[in-house]
Amino acid sequence: xxxKIAAALLIIGWITIIIGIAAGxxxxxxxxxxxxxxxxxxxxHPMRWAYGxxxxxxxxxxxxxxxxxxxxxxxxSDIKGNLTGPGSNAAPPAxxxxxxxxxxxxxxxxxxxxxxxxxxxxxxxxxxxxTVKKIIPTPYDDFYFAKLDGNYEVIEIGGIKPRIIxxxxxxxxxxxxKQKNINEFE
Numbered sequence: 001x002x003x004k005i006a007a008a009l010l011i012i013g014w015i016t017i018i019i020g021i022a023a024g025x026x027x028x029x030x031x032x033x034x035x036x037x038x039x040x041x042x043x044x045h046p047m048r049w050a051y052g053x054x055x056x057x058x059x060x061x062x063x064x065x066x067x068x069x070x071x072x073x074x075x076x077s078d079i080k081g082n083l084t085g086p087g088s089n090a091a092p093p094a095x096x097x098x099x100x101x102x103x104x105x106x107x108x109x110x111x112x113x114x115x116x117x118x119x120x121x122x123x124x125x126x127x128x129x130x131t132v133k134k135i136i137p138t139p140y141d142d143f144y145f146a147k148l149d150g151n152y153e154v155i156e157i158g159g160i161k162p163r164i165i166x167x168x169x170x171x172x173x174x175x176x177x178k179q180k181n182i183n184e185f186e
Contacts, residue, residue: 006073013066020059028052113137113144121146121155124162136181140174152178 031048045051113135121144122132134147142158143165154165154174 003073003077006070006077009066009070009073013063013070015063016066017060017063020063021056024052024054024056024059026052027055117144117157120157121162124155138174138177140171140177143174145178 028049028051031045031051032042033045034042117137118135121135125132125146125148130148132146132148136145136147136152138144142156144155144157145152146155154167154170155162156165
């Protein structure tokens, strides 16, 4: 476990469970009821195991919540690692398309392919057994062209996972942009 927060939550969760179970049994075994007027006579409390059981149940529930948060943080850390590649300073391969620095007509800023976007798209296709030859960013948020075996696929990122947009569903303005920039696709 490489994430310190996840490790701390894991330890807190187990400590909460262990201490809660021990305290619950201690309450169940030792809780006494003092009789009025008698200093030395005590009877076991009739609800001692109910109190001890409630203590055990609440501490186990709290501990499991800590363990669950620890697992969620580990999973998110793994997802982040998958999106950014093997290392934070890993460079994309040389066959990645050149960075486009034309002005973006939709958002008034330059558009280009970020390293994390490259790894997200290339990782998606590699899991399907396909090799990406080139990725071309578009001026439209989260839409890219990915070259696979001679043809280009329109891919959208930004959701839970990338998805290929079928040719029939590609927006007309994206098709027009491709025609205007056909030299990028050769």
